[in-house]
Amino acid sequence: MDEEMDPEDSWSRSVRAGVLMQEAGFAKDAHDDAVDILQGMFPDGTPTIQQRVSLARSRKVGLWEASIRATRNAQEAWERFQNPPEEGLELGLAEYTAMFEKLTMREADENTRALPGDRALNFPTPQEANLTEFERARIRPPSVSQLYERMLLDGIRPSGNCLAILVANTESMEMARKYLYDFDRTGALYRLVSQEMDAQALKKVPIGLISAYIQVMTRQEGKRARKYMIRAIELAEQRLGPNQTQWSNFIWGTILKNLSQHHHGLRIVVYQQLKLSLHVMQKLDGPDGLPLPAFIQFSKTIRKIAKRELEQLSTELESDSPTARDHALWALYDEKSRHRDAMQWDTFDNRPGALGVFRHFRSSALRMNELFDKLALHERESRRLLGTTKVAPLDEMMWRRDPARSEHAYEYMVSLAYLGEFQQMVKLLSWLIMVWGQPDVVHALSELDEPPPYADFMKTLCAFRFLAEPMLEPGVVESLRGTIGAAGLNWTWPDEEAVEAYVHMQEDESLHVLARVLERVRFSWTEDTSRATEVERGSEWRSHV
Secondary structure (H helix, E strand, O other), X not given: OHHHOOHHHHOXXXXXXXXXXXXXXXXXXXXXXXXXXXXXXXXXXXXXXXXOOOOOOOOOOOHHHHHHHOOOOHHHHHHXXXXXXXXXXXXXXXXXXXXXXXXXXXXXXXXXXXXXXXXXXXXXXXOOOOOOHHHHHHHOOOOXXXXXXXXXXXXXXXXXXXXXXXXXXXXXXXXXXXXXXXXXXXXXXXXXXXXXXXXXHHOOOOHHHHHHHHHHHHOOOOOOHHHHHHHHHHHHHHHHOOOOOHHHHHHHHHHHHHOOOOHHHHOOOHHHHHHHHHHHHHHHOEOOEOOHXXXXXXXXXXXXXXXXXXXXXXXXXXXXXXXXXHOHHHHHHXXXXXXXXXXXXXXXXXXXXXXXXXXXXXXXXXXXXXXXXXXXXXXXXXHHHHOOOOOOHHHHHHOOXXXXXXXXXXXXXXXXXXXXXXXXXXXXXXXXXXXXXXXHHHHHHHOOOOOOHHHXXXXXHHHHHHHHHHHOOHHHHHHHHHHHHHHOOOOOOOOHHXXXXXXXXXXXXXXXXXXXXXXXXXXXXXXXXXXXXXXXXXXXXXXXX
């Protein structure tokens, strides 16, 4: 098929527009050629990797920079970096920036549906089988530090986007400090973002650089990790203020994501970690509403923290520790626990620190559920304002800004299980049945051979069956199954084999740990019931005697 196609058939719209411009008698300049390279074609007609980028009118891209960017990975970019598209071109900051960007991009997942150029990822290319190790080493791109040394030798200092890329992707504060020092040779910028934090002066610092510095600070571990995390939060508050923007959502989201690392690495205790996460969520939930990615990240962060506490609880249960029932997570899972009222008064008298952990886990769960309700309400209001505007049912479902898509619903569902929110899991599943059970949506799905990925809820149903169903009354589950059938949804209620396959495919041992802990909780209910029955019988016998 490719052999029968003409080269023109693969041109992008931008390239076609350039050709039509030439045919109309208008000559191209260097900027037009650079745009063509980014959009799939060299000036000589050979193809490049089309990039999904948007350029501001003031942004001028050179031929060499464009050729470096229009590649699949760092190795191809390095080859273009060493061979300018035209004679007489000199390396500048823009070319080094493009190369640094390629060196720091993540590798594309092998199962990704994205194509080279669709996203900021490095895509692998087939290796030449007959290349020697020496030749492979020769064409291998340099490391970031090696390229940086070469840039300094060329008399070019980092600034702008180049400086932000270097700072954001370094692992050590020492290198971040060096990059900032090399920018102005005075250290003034470093002192401003790390020590002085003058709010007015910080407004003059590009927000991209602030974001980069916060990224490296929140990734730190060791003795000074806590100090850097607190400083990152303070820097974000000073620079961003109360305003909600795309940058503020990204920066606070970065802090929230890195707050999910082990509390030992952050040098803080669990309740402080939860408290900071709640504080960051307050910043993200601004006047314009909460972004859906922030809600999902919050649920992941709380789940990761709960996972580590779950390991400790499981160990105590296996060793028959007498204080296991005084663990904060046990109180979350056991609806009959004596600690269920601990939000009002201290019942954890036998376990220091458990009260703070329990209260912050409960606060996190309540906050998560409150945010879910806000997202759902905001989406309903948006639909109401659209009125009779015609939108394809599945397109409408795909672009919802609440957790209606399967991948978002799954993350929220599993996080609820780790927090013992089993009734909220029922509410979530009922809500999903309602929004996906709308007649026009059901009809649109019935016309497809198989549902699109965002409408496939098998994983979510398996997670519900594996974790929530054993903790619920049988009638609740039967009611949900009946509601699915009444809505006309073609969801298949997973059987035991499907649930086992799901658990096996997740490769997450904590799911098994959670299931075992919940089993112990249910067993304790049986023990307590038997003990209460024996006490009641003893009382009857004594009264009879």
